[in-house]
Amino acid sequence: MSELVVDGVGRTFAGVRGGAPTVALTPIALEVADNDFITILGPSGCGKSTLLRIVAGLDRPTVGRVLLDGVEVSEPGADRGMVFQSYTLFPWLTVEQNVRFGLNETGVPAVEQARMARHWIHKVGLDGFERHYPRMLSGGMQQRTAIARALANRPKILLLDEPFGALDHQTRGLMQELLLALWENEKTTVLFVTHDIEEAIFMAGRVVVMSARPGRVKADVAVPLAHPRHYTVKTTPAFSDLKARLTEEIRAEALKVEGAGIATA
Amino acid sequence: MKPLVPVSRARKVALGVGFFVVFVAAWSFATFGGFVSRTFLADPVTMLREGYALFAQYGFAKDVGITVWRVLGGFVIAAILGVPLGIAMGAFKPIEAFFEPFVSFARYLPASAFIPLLILWAGIGEAQKLLVIFIGVFFQIVLMVAVIVGSTRRELVEAAYTLGAGPRGIVQRVLLPNAAPQIAETLRLVLGWAWTYVIVAELIGASSGIGHMITDSQALLNTGQIIFGIIMIGLIGLVSDFAFKGANQKLFPWSLA
Numbered sequence: 464m465s466e467l468v469v470d471g472v473g474r475t476f477a478g479v480r481g482g483a484p485t486v487a488l489t490p491i492a493l494e495v496a497d498n499d500f501i502t503i504l505g506p507s508g509c510g511k512s513t514l515l516r517i518v519a520g521l522d523r524p525t526v527g528r529v530l531l532d533g534v535e536v537s538e539p540g541a542d543r544g545m546v547f548q549s550y551t552l553f554p555w556l557t558v559e560q561n562v563r564f565g566l567n568e569t570g571v572p573a574v575e576q577a578r579m580a581r582h583w584i585h586k587v588g589l590d591g592f593e594r595h596y597p598r599m600l601s602g603g604m605q606q607r608t609a610i611a612r613a614l615a616n617r618p619k620i621l622l623l624d625e626p627f628g629a630l631d632h633q634t635r636g637l638m639q640e641l642l643l644a645l646w647e648n649e650k651t652t653v654l655f656v657t658h659d660i661e662e663a664i665f666m667a668g669r670v671v672v673m674s675a676r677p678g679r680v681k682a683d684v685a686v687p688l689a690h691p692r693h694y695t696v697k698t699t700p701a702f703s704d705l706k707a708r709l710t711e712e713i714r715a716e717a718l719k720v721e722g723a724g725i726a727t728a
Numbered sequence: 729m730k731p732l733v734p735v736s737r738a739r740k741v742a743l744g745v746g747f748f749v750v751f752v753a754a755w756s757f758a759t760f761g762g763f764v765s766r767t768f769l770a771d772p773v774t775m776l777r778e779g780y781a782l783f784a785q786y787g788f789a790k791d792v793g794i795t796v797w798r799v800l801g802g803f804v805i806a807a808i809l810g811v812p813l814g815i816a817m818g819a820f821k822p823i824e825a826f827f828e829p830f831v832s833f834a835r836y837l838p839a840s841a842f843i844p845l846l847i848l849w850a851g852i853g854e855a856q857k858l859l860v861i862f863i864g865v866f867f868q869i870v871l872m873v874a875v876i877v878g879s880t881r882r883e884l885v886e887a888a889y890t891l892g893a894g895p896r897g898i899v900q901r902v903l904l905p906n907a908a909p910q911i912a913e914t915l916r917l918v919l920g921w922a923w924t925y926v927i928v929a930e931l932i933g934a935s936s937g938i939g940h941m942i943t944d945s946q947a948l949l950n951t952g953q954i955i956f957g958i959i960m961i962g963l964i965g966l967v968s969d970f971a972f973k974g975a976n977q978k979l980f981p982w983s984l985a
Contacts, residue, residue, distance in 0.1 A: 521886050541892030551887035555905040555982045564901070565891030596982040609887075616891060 467518065467620055467652065469493040471527035474513050486677035487513045490527055493671065493680065495620070498650045500643075502657055502667040504709065506717045510678025511656045515624050518654065519545045531619060541569050544613030548625040550605045552597040558584065558608050559593040565616040583611035586645060603634040610642065620652040627662070639665055640694055647691050660709050664688075665697060670709060675716040682712055770952035778952035779960075788941065792960060795926055795937040798854065802861025803922040807915055810869035815907070817870065818877025819899050828874070831867050839864030840928045852933040857926065864925035865918045872918075876910045877903050909976060909983040916972040923965055 473490040488510040495501050505511045516522040518529050520539035529536040531543065544565075552561050562580040571579070584593060587607040597605055606626050613621055623642075627635040643666045646653055657663050663670045664686055672682040686705060688696055696702055735743070752772055758764045759771035770778065782788035817824040817831075839860050850856040880903050888902045930939025938957050945953035976983075 519886075519890055521889065539886070539889035541890075543890060545887070545890040547883055547887060549883050551881075551883045553884060553888075553902065553905070555908075555980070564888070565893075568888075568892045568894075568897050568901070598982065612891065622890075 466497055466532060467493075467495040467654070468530040469495075469514070469518065469527070470530060472514065472517055472524040472529060473526045474510065474517065474522065475525045488517075488524075489677045489679045491678070491680055495652060495654060498652055500646050500653045500655070500666055500668045501671060502655045502663040502669075503671045503673060504657060504660065504663040504713065505673030505678065506658060506675050506713060509673045509675050509716065511658075511673050512624050514673075514678070515545075515622050515654065515656050518620075519543050519622050521545075541565055541616045542619045543622055544616050544618035544620070545622040545624065546606065546609045546613050546626040548628045550597070550602070550609075550629075552600075552605055552608055552612070554597050557594050557596055558589060558600070561597070561608055562612045562615050564612060569616065579615050580611075583615045584608075586614075587611045587641065601634075602630050603638055606630070606638060607641065610645070614645070614649070614651070618651070620654060623653065623655045625657055626655075628657075628659075635659075635662070636694065642666060643692060658713075660706055660713060661697060664702060664705050664709065665692065665694075670705075672709065672712050673716075675719040681716065684709065766951075767949060768951060770950075770955060775952040775955050775959075778950060779956035782941070782953060782956060786941075791937050791941050792964070795930065795939070796964065798857045798929075798937065799861065799919070799922050799926045801854075802858040802926070803865060803915075803919055805858065806862045806866040806869055806918075806922075810866045811873050811911060811915075814870045814873025814911075815877050815899075815904065817874035818880075818907070819903050824874060824878070827870070831870050835867040835871060837863070837867075839925050843929060843932050847933050852935075857929045857934070857937075860929040861922050861925045865922050868921070869914065869918055872914045873907070873911055876914065877907045880906050909980040912972070912976045912979065916969065916976070919968060919972070920965060923961060927961065 469491055471490040471492055472488065473486070474488040476485045476487055478484045491514065503511045503514065513522060517524050518536065520536050520543065536543070552558075553564065556564065559577075559580050562583055563576045566576040566579055580593075584590060587610055589604060589607055589611070592600065592604065597608070600608065609626070610621075610623075627638045630638060639662055642653075646666070653666075655663075655666060667686050670682075670684045670686060671680055672684065673679065674681040684705070688699075688701060756772055759766070759769055766774075779788075813827070817827055842863055843856075843860060846856045846859050850859055884902055884906060885898055888898055893901065926937070927939040927942070930937040931943055934940040938961060942954050942957045945951075945957070
C-alpha cells in the first residue's frame with residue numbers, strides 16, 4: 464500500500480533584501496490513498512506547484528512533513544516520479560535512452576531496461592520513435608516520453624506539474640485521455656497539479672481546490688463519474704454541474720489575486 | 729535584403745569566396761598599380777614566389793611544424809587541466825567560491841607580459857613557449873567551462889533527481905553531456921587565441937617557428953615572406969576550425985549548434 468500523507472506542510476520564502484517573507488503555503492493537510500488520482504486545482508501563485516515540489520523532495524517545507532508509506536520525505540527519489548510543465552527530456556538522449564535513464568540510475572540490468580523501455584514507449588504510443596532525439600518530437604510527444612520515463616521507474620506515486628500546460632487545446636485533450644487510460648489500466652497513485660478546471664475534473668477521483676496566496680485547501684470535491692471515462696463525459700450534466708461549482712470556487716480565488724476591480728466592473 | 733532570411737548554400741559559398749576575390753583584387757591594384765611602395769607591401773605574386781622559396785630553400789615546413797606542435801602542446805595541456813577544473817567549479821559551488829576570484833584575476837594578466845619572466849624561468853626553449861600559451865588560455869578555459877556547466881537548466885537536474893540520480897549521476901549523466909557541445913565550441917574558440925600567443929612567444933627569443941621567420945624577414949625587409957607567414961597562420965586556423973566544427977557535429981548530433 465502506498466499512501467501519501469501531507470502533514471501540516473507550510474512553506475515560507477525568506478524576504479528579498481530584508482523585505483517581508485512570502486507565505487507560499489499555509490500549513491496544509493492532505494491524504495492521498497493508494498491508487499487515487501487527485502488533481503490539485505488552483506489559480507496561479509496559490510502554491511500548488513510548491514506543494515508538489517515538496518512532495519517530490521525538490522523543496523523543503525518550513526513546517527510539517529510529508530510521509531510516503533509512513534517514511535518521511537527528505538530528498539528527491541525514484542519512488543516519486545515527476546513530470547514537469549517545461550520540457551525536461553535530456554536532449555542528448557534518444558527517446559529510448561531517456562526512458563531508460565532512471566532504470567540505469569537505479570541499477571536495473573540492461574536487458575530488463577530495454578524490455579521496460581519498450582513496454583512504456585508502447586504504452587504512450589511512441590512505437591517507432593525510439594531512436595528520435597527530443598528536438599525531433601512535438602510537444603505532446605515529448606511529454607508522453609516524460610510520462611513513460613517517470614512510469615518506467617515504477618514509482619509509488621506519479622507527480623505531474625501542469626504537464627500539458629504548454630500544449631494546444633486539442634493535444635491537451637488527447638493527452639488527458641492517454642494519461643487517464645494509463646491510470647485506469649495501471650492503477651498507480653497520481654497527484655496532478657493544474658489550473659484548468661475541465662482537466663482537473665476529467666481525470667480525477669478527487670479535486671482539491673486551493674485558495675489564492677497564501678495557499679491553503681479551500682475545498683475537497685469528490686468526482687463521482689464512473690470509469691472508464693470517455694471524453695464525451697465532458698458534455699454530461701454531472702460534469703457540467705461539477706464544472707460550474709468549481710468555476711465558482713476558483714473564480715472567487717482568482718479575483719482575490721487580480722483585485723476586486725474586475726468583479727465590480 | 730530582409731533581416732534574418734537565410735541564403736542558399738551556393739550563394740553562401742559564392743559570397744564567401746567573393747570577399748577573398750575583392751580582397752586580393754584590391755591588394756593587386758594597390759601594389760601592381762604602384763600606389764604602395766614595394767618595400768612596405770609586396771604584391772600577391774611576389775608573396776607567392778617568396779612563399780614557394782620559403783618551403784623549397786629555407787625549410788619553412790619545419791617552422792610550420794614546430795609552431796603547430798607548440799600551439800597544440802600548450803592548448804592540450806591547458807585543456808586537460810582546465811576543463812576538469814572548470815567542470816568541478818561549475819558543478820560544485822564551494823569549489824567555485826574557492827577558485828573563481830583568483831581565476832578571474834589571473835584571466836586579466838596578459839600572457840605576453842609574462843614572456844620576459846618566463847624566459848628567466850624556463851629559458852628560450854620549448855617549455856617557455858608552451859607556458860606562454862598555457863597562461864594565455866588556461867584561465868579562460870576554466871572560467872568559460874565553469875559558466876557553461878553552471879548554467880545547466882535547473883529543470884533537467886531536478887528531473888534527474890526525481891528519476892533517482894545521485895550527485896555522481898547528476899554530474900556524469902546530466903551536467904557533462906549537457907555541457908559537452910558548448911565546451912567543444914569554447915575549445916574551438918580558444919584554439920584561435922592560442923595561435924595569437926604562440927606567434928607572440930616566437931617573436932621574442934625563438935630560433936624556429938613561423939613567428940621567428942617573420943622577425944627574420946622583417947630584418948631583411950622581405951614583406952612578401954611576412955605576409956606569406958601571416959596567411960599561412962590564417963590557413964592553418966581555417967583548417968583546424970573546419971576540423972573542429974566537423975568533429976563537433978559528428979560527436980553531438982543531437983545539438984543544433
